[in-house]
Amino acid sequence: MSVWAQVAGQEAAVVPLQAAAENSAAMTHAWLITGPPGSGRSIAARAFAAALQCPAGGCGTCHECQTALAGTHADVTLVATEKVTISIDEVRDLVGIAQNAPSQGRWRVLVIEDADRMTERTSNLLLKSIEEPPPRTVWLLCAPSAEDVAITIRSRARVVHLAMPSTDAVARLLVERDGIAQDLALECASAAQSHIGIARRLARDPAARARRDEVLAIATDIRGVGDAVLAAANLVAVADADAKAATEERDIEERNALLRTLGADDGGRLPPSLRSQVKQLEEDQKRRATRHKRDVLDRAIVDLLSFYRDVAVTQVGAAVPMVNTAHAGHIEQIAARTELADTMRCLDALGQARIRLAANVQPLLALEAMAVALRPRVPAGA
Numbered sequence: 001m002s003v004w005a006q007v008a009g010q011e012a013a014v015v016p017l018q019a020a021a022e023n024s025a026a027m028t029h030a031w032l033i034t035g036p037p038g039s040g041r042s043i044a045a046r047a048f049a050a051a052l053q054c055p056a057g058g059c060g061t062c063h064e065c066q067t068a069l070a071g072t073h074a075d076v077t078l079v080a081t082e083k084v085t086i087s088i089d090e091v092r093d094l095v096g097i098a099q100n101a102p103s104q105g106r107w108r109v110l111v112i113e114d115a116d117r118m119t120e121r122t123s124n125l126l127l128k129s130i131e132e133p134p135p136r137t138v139w140l141l142c143a144p145s146a147e148d149v150a151i152t153i154r155s156r157a158r159v160v161h162l163a164m165p166s167t168d169a170v171a172r173l174l175v176e177r178d179g180i181a182q183d184l185a186l187e188c189a190s191a192a193q194s195h196i197g198i199a200r201r202l203a204r205d206p207a208a209r210a211r212r213d214e215v216l217a218i219a220t221d222i223r224g225v226g227d228a229v230l231a232a233a234n235l236v237a238v239a240d241a242d243a244k245a246a247t248e249e250r251d252i253e254e255r256n257a258l259l260r261t262l263g264a265d266d267g268g269r270l271p272p273s274l275r276s277q278v279k280q281l282e283e284d285q286k287r288r289a290t291r292h293k294r295d296v297l298d299r300a301i302v303d304l305l306s307f308y309r310d311v312a313v314t315q316v317g318a319a320v321p322m323v324n325t326a327h328a329g330h331i332e333q334i335a336a337r338t339e340l341a342d343t344m345r346c347l348d349a350l351g352q353a354r355i356r357l358a359a360n361v362q363p364l365l366a367l368e369a370m371a372v373a374l375r376p377r378v379p380a381g382a
């Protein structure tokens with residue numbers, strides 16, 4: 001299977017990438033691949049990196065393709081931050097790597113999957129390397145939109161924009177790449193609203209589907225303020241547990257590896273000169289856990305938004321498919337006993353909760369306010 005087959009529903013957008021991989025005359029030293037979350041921009045960047053190393057332009061089966069896609073190719077460097085921002089030290093290391101000629105492949109490729117998470121100072125450091133690129137070095141930057149990257153960088157990069165793939169395209173990818181049954185693939189692709197990564201996780205992990213069902217149950221379980229407070233607390237607890245499970249083991253391994261590097265893995269007391277390095281690692285780990293928790297909560301709100309969207313679609317009789325086909329019964333019940341104004345009020349409350357979380361409002365407070373707004377309105381005089 002060609003590396004481009006993994007870039008679902010983006011046949012037109014990847015044409016310039018394919019042309020550059022096959023013909024050096026169409027190549028440029030910096031690319032900015034944009035698209036909404038889930039559109040596959042990081043997948044496209046990895047596929048492009050593999051195609052640049054492949055003698056056949058991205059066959060998908062050779063050693064160069066396989067190692068580039070896996071992130072183990074000697075001349076392909078991938079940066080996918082799990083923190084809120086990309087640090088200047090990370091970019092400084094990349095700039096140093098960029099000065100080296102490729103050791104095995106045709107190009108030295110540096111992929112930054114979250115270029116929008118660079119601060120202004122970090123972007124300025126990267127700009128110097130992009131302005132004066134070494135021969136056979138190419139930068140691949142990924143961001144939701146070109147406006148999310150410093151104008152000085154995007155003006156020096158060729159922009160390739162990806163749109164959200166169709167539900168059918170994502171489902172087809174799940175069937176062909178992961179062996180998922182057709183019906184389940186379609187259901188998960190729809191529930192994920194064509195977000196490729198989330199669709200794959202839902203399709204492969206029954207526990208993930210069960211957690212999503214619990215989140216959607218909030219729409220029908222909240223009857224009063226007490227229910228709302230409990231639902232908010234449960235969402236935060238789930239996010240905390242998810243963040244801890246996703247990061248705890250890795251945090252311990254990283255700390256032990258640092259202590260071994262510093263020669264302080266015998267349990268002895270660290271000298272003051274080394275404590276700052278351990279403290280910096282702990283701060284980075286804390287930021288990573290914070291981002292993971294924020295992402296979990298934001299996704300839960302997005303799922304609830306999709307539920308109330310389906311309710312609104314049902315209430316107005318729009319001839320568009322549901323996102324949550326597995327919950328059609330509950331959606332129709334809520335649509336029948338409420339009015340469109342109630343649904344719009346709930347959608348507004350969910351949108352406000354996302355804004356508050358992005359502004360670093362304490363998650364429990366933001367979710368409590370959201371959940372209270374989701375409770376059914378009591379008719380006047382009742």
